[in-house]
Amino acid sequence: MKAIVTVIGKDMMGIIAGVSTELSKYNINILDISQTIIQEYFTMIMLIDLEKSTITFKDLKDSLKAKGEELAVSIKIQHEDIFNSMHRI
Numbered sequence: 001m002k003a004i005v006t007v008i009g010k011d012m013m014g015i016i017a018g019v020s021t022e023l024s025k026y027n028i029n030i031l032d033i034s035q036t037i038i039q040e041y042f043t044m045i046m047l048i049d050l051e052k053s054t055i056t057f058k059d060l061k062d063s064l065k066a067k068g069e070e071l072a073v074s075i076k077i078q079h080e081d082i083f084n085s086m087h088r089i
Contacts, residue, residue, distance in 0.1 A: 001050045002031065002080040005064065009073030011042040019075065022067045023048060026055040042073065
């Protein structure tokens, strides 16, 4: 299963490292990543592979929320199929 992770917040050093380290703790692979800075705001979208994950989706969601609070950013995760359904015309 794949999922989409979005990260938004004020730009600061260590955001990418913090999020990717959190994912690697649970054996989650980053398949694709896009990030940009709009003025002083950091935005990132990741496509991740949960096939070999060692954590439940709900626990991962909670873990990423806590990491976001630590980094002072908003981190959201959605199953790829839900993301695709929401954006299909």
